[in-house]
Amino acid sequence: MALSVTVQPAPCGALVRGLDLSQPLSQEQIAELRAAWLAHQVLAFPDQAMTVTDLERFATTVGPFSPDPYFHSIPGHPHVAQVRREANETSALFADNWHSDWSFLASPPAATLLYGNVIPPVGGDTLFANQYAAWDALPEAMRTLLHDKQGVHSARLGYSRKGRYGERDAGRSMAIRYDDSAMSTQLQPVARRHPETGRTALFVSPGYTIAIDGMPDDESTALLAELFAHQGKPEFVYQHRWQQGMLVMWDNRCLVHAATGGYAGHQRLLHRITVGERLAA
Numbered sequence: 001m002a003l004s005v006t007v008q009p010a011p012c013g014a015l016v017r018g019l020d021l022s023q024p025l026s027q028e029q030i031a032e033l034r035a036a037w038l039a040h041q042v043l044a045f046p047d048q049a050m051t052v053t054d055l056e057r058f059a060t061t062v063g064p065f066s067p068d069p070y071f072h073s074i075p076g077h078p079h080v081a082q083v084r085r086e087a088n089e090t091s092a093l094f095a096d097n098w099h100s101d102w103s104f105l106a107s108p109p110a111a112t113l114l115y116g117n118v119i120p121p122v123g124g125d126t127l128f129a130n131q132y133a134a135w136d137a138l139p140e141a142m143r144t145l146l147h148d149k150q151g152v153h154s155a156r157l158g159y160s161r162k163g164r165y166g167e168r169d170a171g172r173s174m175a176i177r178y179d180d181s182a183m184s185t186q187l188q189p190v191a192r193r194h195p196e197t198g199r200t201a202l203f204v205s206p207g208y209t210i211a212i213d214g215m216p217d218d219e220s221t222a223l224l225a226e227l228f229a230h231q232g233k234p235e236f237v238y239q240h241r242w243q244q245g246m247l248v249m250w251d252n253r254c255l256v257h258a259a260t261g262g263y264a265g266h267q268r269l270l271h272r273i274t275v276g277e278r279l280a281a
């Protein structure tokens with residue numbers, strides 16, 4: 001069966017059928033998938049029966065494993081984590097604000113892969129906002145102001161001792177580990193050139209961007225508030241509905257994403273791998 005790509009009626013996203021991801025892929029299939037992924041930013045593969053080992057093998061066709069600094073991995077699989085919430089869980093939702101995964105690292109992951117093991121019958125969608133489109137839609141004066149600015153990124157709001165998943169976090173089933181290293185900062189370009197497509201994407205987020213480097217605090221805070229309001233506008237957003245057995249891979253270099261709730265009383269469980277930049281062939 002030939003690989004088929006169905007583009008979502010949305011600013012990003014496509015469904016891919018005609019591949020069995022429990023089997024190794026050919027170089028041609030890998031190249032075709034990469035082209036589709038770069039074109040649509042989020043690829044969803046429904047009806048895949050994948051073991052953790054299959055997920056790892058597929059990930060290595062996308063790029064090298066990337067570190068997950070604040071998650072415990074699952075036993076025997078040092079690069080695989082669980083995104084998990086129990087039916088009766090009352091902890092704050094995980095990741096329900098716009099972010100690009102681990103953008104506070106010097107080399108953030110290019111891709112994140114999530115595989116749906118247990119998907120609630122309602123709610124738990126993931127939102128994706130196309131940040132090429134967000135950049136392109138900024139007024140020219142704003143693009144000029146931002147083009148050489150650097151964002152200050154940090155994991156502190158989430159993963160420091162005082163953060164959302166820090167010492168006060170209680171009753172969470174997901175294996176998150178806070179750490180004082182989350183206080184450190186990393187600069188990233190606000191206008192990020194995608195290394196594979198060459199297109200510019202807006203690369204800030206309320207999850208991890210705490211300031212614009214070299215700007216007075218009040219100006220920086222006001223500018224970031226404006227960018228945060230802009231980047232998640234409905235015209236940039238694809239709302240992804242999960243199914244059990246669905247694999248999703250997204251591009252952190254040109255998207256922000258956010259979890260949603262709405263599934264109280266139901267379990268949600270996904271396996272997750274982050275993948276770094278592909279080394280030059």
Ligand code: OGA
Pocket residue numbers: 083095101112114124125126127257258259260272
């Ligand atoms: C993640 C994430 C969103 C979700 O795993 O990095 O942001 O909907 N997940 O679970």
Ligand code: MN
Pocket residue numbers: 095099100101257
């Ligand atoms: Mn995330």
